[in-house]
Amino acid sequence: MTPLQKAKNLMDVGQYIPALTILETLNGLSLKSENYRLLFMSNCWFNLEEYDWAIEIADRLLQKNPKNELASQIKYLSYCKLKDYDSAFDEIIGFLSYNKADHYKITLEELLTDIRAGFINDEDIISKIKELALQNDCVK
Template identity: 60%
Template structure:
């Protein structure tokens, strides 16, 4: 891989760190011929940047591509979950977390599971099959309230 590509990937990350998401998107969209690992970083940075500029559909699309490459990428799944929440599509958001955690252990999602359990307790989530599955996943991941 060309050293300038690696430098541009770092430049995009620096822009993201400085909350310059639109500029980061421009840099990332011009990056080609990356190694598989760097391509995954590019996609993750893109999904995050699209999420931060409220282009939720694009964030979901990019996160989907990442999850097709690596179905246990919790960062990609969480970005997809958050983007669905940004769209106020809570059914798909819950489906994303349930689908991901049905096949993977929670790490980043531990706090989200705790919040969902509180929402269930408050009656904010009351669809029985989803509440049961969330409670089951919480138990599997040693989360109790």
């Protein structure tokens, strides 16, 4: 078993600190393995409620791989946990302006529900969310 797989197994059972200990020492990885390492680290920090670290690591991954939807989602959810909703909207809108939604489809559907319920009132954000939802077949 590779150290990366061992770290993933630890994450899967909620052992985030031991997983991070392994992940932080790995180097010389292939590009694909490095992307997984960063994604796993960001996920660990998110689950440890260290949202600033989760954002920083996810951002490093997105600089290498701008199409990594899971990294973008970790950033989005971290900003939500920090109650930085402007940055959360910027993240989802920025990502989906250049990429198709897969995992984000559920988030778009939830945002449409929030718009209908009156929880989101900024007309520019409402317009952009509706546009992205249409582009990604999320409109019911």
